[in-house]
Amino acid sequence: MVTVRPLRDDEMRLYLEIHERAIRGLAASHYSQDDIEGWVVPATDENLRRLLLNADREIRFVAELDGAPVGIGALVLEKPELRAVYVAPEGARRGCGSALVHAIERTARDNAVTRLRLHASLNAERFYAALGYEVLERAEVVLPNGHSMAVVRMGKVLGRT
């Protein structure tokens, strides 16, 4: 069974671990090793502190599969942007990613947000398309290691339900 709940403040390391395992396990088919290394955020004290500080006021979620945390997600209401959805390989294709997107969309709607945008990795384009997101443009983002990575900007108008 898949459930989604808020991320707790003592779970920043878990958040980065799931983020890293999802990237290494599920995105390597579409990206170079340099891309992967630039995309992963190592769980250093500095990165954990920055994550906890949460300057962008991300609303963060955890997806659990039969009680075990396997996915994370994040929403930034001010943009508004679906900021992150990552599922570790052992939880893939079991509906965890969709459950995170639904929780994010529900929270957005509850806060009077009517459309969401996101930067999808190439490997995630079909996932977001299956959830009703449309391609706006293909783009590159510059990673902290200076490498640039191909992404797809996608968007969705949120319905009432």
Ligand SMILES: CC(C)(COP(=O)(O)OP(=O)(O)OC[C@H]1O[C@@H](n2cnc3c(N)ncnc32)[C@H](O)[C@@H]1OP(=O)(O)O)[C@@H](O)C(=O)NCCC(=O)NCCS
């Ligand atoms: C993209 C990701 C979040 C999907 O998570 P997930 O829990 O496996 O997704 P779901 O099980 O909810 O999939 C829902 C539907 O999306 C589509 N889908 C999901 N992954 C897909 C893939 N790799 N290729 C094609 N379609 C895919 C399918 O239609 C799927 O339904 P189905 O399994 O019944 O065919 C996960 O693969 C991931 O974390 N990838 C690495 C990190 C990443 O790129 N995150 C996105 C950053 S923008």
